[in-house]
Amino acid sequence: MMAPFFKYGLFGDDVSLVVAFITGIGFGFFLERGGFNSAKKLAAQFYFTDLTVFKVMFTAIITAMVGLYYLSVIGFLDLSLVYLTPTFLLPQVVGGLLLGFGFVIGGYCPGTSCVAVSTGRIDAMVYLGGTMFGILVFGEVFPLVSNFYVSTPMGQITLPQITGLPYGLLVFLVVLMALGGFVGAEWVERKMASKKAGAAL
Amino acid sequence: MKDFYANLSLNKKLGLFAFVLGFLALFAGSPYHGSEATVNAKELALIVEKEVDHVSVQTLADWIIQGKSDFRLIDLRNEKDFAEYHVPSAENVPLSGLDQSNLQHNEKIILYSDGGIHSAQAWMLLAAKGFKGVYILRGGLEEWKDQILFPHIPENLTPAQVVEFAKTKEVSKFFGGAPQSGGTTDAATPKLAMPKLEAPAGAQSKAAPTKKKKEGC
Amino acid sequence: MSTQGERHPQPYWNPYVAGIGLGLVLLASFVVMGRGLGASGAFSSLVTVGVQSIAPDHVAHNEFYSEYIGDGTKSPLKDWLVFEVLGVFVGGFISGSLAHRVTKVVEKGPNISTRGRLLFAFAGGGLMGIGAKLARGCTSGQALTGGALFNVGSWAFMMMVFGGAYAMAYFVRRQWQ
Numbered sequence: 001m002m003a004p005f006f007k008y009g010l011f012g013d014d015v016s017l018v019v020a021f022i023t024g025i026g027f028g029f030f031l032e033r034g035g036f037n038s039a040k041k042l043a044a045q046f047y048f049t050d051l052t053v054f055k056v057m058f059t060a061i062i063t064a065m066v067g068l069y070y071l072s073v074i075g076f077l078d079l080s081l082v083y084l085t086p087t088f089l090l091p092q093v094v095g096g097l098l099l100g101f102g103f104v105i106g107g108y109c110p111g112t113s114c115v116a117v118s119t120g121r122i123d124a125m126v127y128l129g130g131t132m133f134g135i136l137v138f139g140e141v142f143p144l145v146s147n148f149y150v151s152t153p154m155g156q157i158t159l160p161q162i163t164g165l166p167y168g169l170l171v172f173l174v175v176l177m178a179l180g181g182f183v184g185a186e187w188v189e190r191k192m193a194s195k196k197a198g199a200a201l
Numbered sequence: 202m203k204d205f206y207a208n209l210s211l212n213k214k215l216g217l218f219a220f221v222l223g224f225l226a227l228f229a230g231s232p233y234h235g236s237e238a239t240v241n242a243k244e245l246a247l248i249v250e251k252e253v254d255h256v257s258v259q260t261l262a263d264w265i266i267q268g269k270s271d272f273r274l275i276d277l278r279n280e281k282d283f284a285e286y287h288v289p290s291a292e293n294v295p296l297s298g299l300d301q302s303n304l305q306h307n308e309k310i311i312l313y314s315d316g317g318i319h320s321a322q323a324w325m326l327l328a329a330k331g332f333k334g335v336y337i338l339r340g341g342l343e344e345w346k347d348q349i350l351f352p353h354i355p356e357n358l359t360p361a362q363v364v365e366f367a368k369t370k371e372v373s374k375f376f377g378g379a380p381q382s383g384g385t386t387d388a389a390t391p392k393l394a395m396p397k398l399e400a401p402a403g404a405q406s407k408a409a410p411t412k413k414k415k416e417g418c
Numbered sequence: 419m420s421t422q423g424e425r426h427p428q429p430y431w432n433p434y435v436a437g438i439g440l441g442l443v444l445l446a447s448f449v450v451m452g453r454g455l456g457a458s459g460a461f462s463s464l465v466t467v468g469v470q471s472i473a474p475d476h477v478a479h480n481e482f483y484s485e486y487i488g489d490g491t492k493s494p495l496k497d498w499l500v501f502e503v504l505g506v507f508v509g510g511f512i513s514g515s516l517a518h519r520v521t522k523v524v525e526k527g528p529n530i531s532t533r534g535r536l537l538f539a540f541a542g543g544g545l546m547g548i549g550a551k552l553a554r555g556c557t558s559g560q561a562l563t564g565g566a567l568f569n570v571g572s573w574a575f576m577m578m579v580f581g582g583a584y585a586m587a588y589f590v591r592r593q594w595q
Contacts, residue, residue, distance in 0.1 A: 002305065003450075005452075006450060009302060009304070010303065017496070019451060020451075020505065021501045021502065021505040023443060023446065023505060024504060024507075025506075026443035026446070026505075027502070027558075028505060029439075029509035033436040033439065033513050034431060035430035037510060037519065040525050040527070043587075043594045045583075046587035052433045055434060059436075059437025059440070060440035060566075061565040062441070064441040064444040064445045065565070065567075065568070066223065067441070067442070068445060069226055071449065072233070076449075077448070082448050082452050082453070082567065083454070084569055085559070085569060085572070086571070088554070091552050092552075092560070092575045092578075095548075095549045095578075096578025096581075096582065097549070097582040098545050098582070099546055100585070101582050101583070102543065102545030102546030102547075102549055103579065103583045104584075104586045104587050105542035106539050106541065106545070106546055107525060108546075109457075109557040109558070110550060110556045110557070111506060111556065111557060114507050115509070117510075118507040118508070118510040120522040120523060122536075124539070129543065131544070131547040132547065133547065134549075134551075137547070138482065138548045139480060139483055142481060142482035143480070146481060146482075149552065157570045158567065161570075162570050167233075170568060171223055176220075176223065182216065
């Protein structure tokens, strides 16, 4: 086993920042390629007219998930060394809800707003200003919400651990779910397009 | 079948590919290998206590003479000391550089420093990082000098001891050392002879003559 | 890609191909760094540095900020996520320029004023900032990264993001349609 390279000490902190920059370039490149620099396109996800967000996101998730799985199975990557954010269920559920509201109201999420800013979207610049303001507000009220922030701790836990199902089975199920979702998404898009065309006539 | 595949749209090809990979995942097993790299303080303490993590200088000398290459010998001292003298085949990784070293988890690693303290500390660091095959050269370079390079050969040897020390001399010469004969007090004699009991059995020592194939330094 | 139609923005890629590209970047990050991607964390560092420059004592006594200050041995901006997000800006610009998609524009539906849209953008950003900090990550750090790792909290988070956005969509439809 030799990966993750950084954890096995193949390079140091300074090089890791270069890696970070290059990784970010790749991340930004494909976000823009997928159309994530456009708030209209992103928001259309929530009106069922353009399901690109779902398609790109779930393709990315299953690609990384399947890749991670096979690289670990062949012994190239030590999966236990890949950092897993600990789960705090309740704050994450509430945070997710607020983030969902913010997504459709603002039209972006933090990552997508970056590519939108660099491709000239003025609303994205304002959005990012708002994000930083939100973080500032959170930081200022943190002493008041810190108890909630650390409530319902579950530690570093994964779906295979909590369900007791084999990792490989879950990989298969998520791939199936995503493929089913993609078929459904294509169908919905066609349906919405023909409805729109019908309304225009 | 080929035509069937060729006629699929790109999306369907990708979908098929994902399905196949997902399906195979059902049978490919667990990705974890049970290789959690956590530190178990008790387990470490037991290893330390049993000294199974030690390698004697004689064993190391034998391995080098036999040309064994299934381990990596790491010199933890600074570059200057390393340049002055190091055990043949050793690599220089100063303690401060251990983080950035290219040591692999699946390698057998033997550490040495002047005495034993730096090696022990490095051993802990590596163990905490999940390395399993890390050993310490017992007594470090000091012991290497005393036992291998400049062994004291006492006088008044029994015939059995003569054979033993003949090997010691061979080994010493192989590494460019000089056996020190005589001059030692009687009290010191048994002390010097003691570690010899731990030396590898005859089978391994017999291999000593093969050294001539390998250039000693 | 063809270069004809110089000034016309090219269409976006097939979403599945873009998704695979994104997934491979994420996978590379796992393999090289042992961690996934992120975005909101970088802005937390930026905000922390901003607050610190105005009120250093305040930052030192706040648990949230001090997490981003670290042990004080190096600048909070010398951070993995900060450099990654800098890359995101650059990568987005490269892709956008190659496809002639860099235009100074306000993204909005036809039924809302520019000022109205910008107010919504700010408000949405604010909610996003609070939500992302509460959830310990945003769509990149939780949904994408945690999703690929089967992280329980991330999957719960992801469901809530889609749920929340669909629930709110009706009320802000004038902005987009």
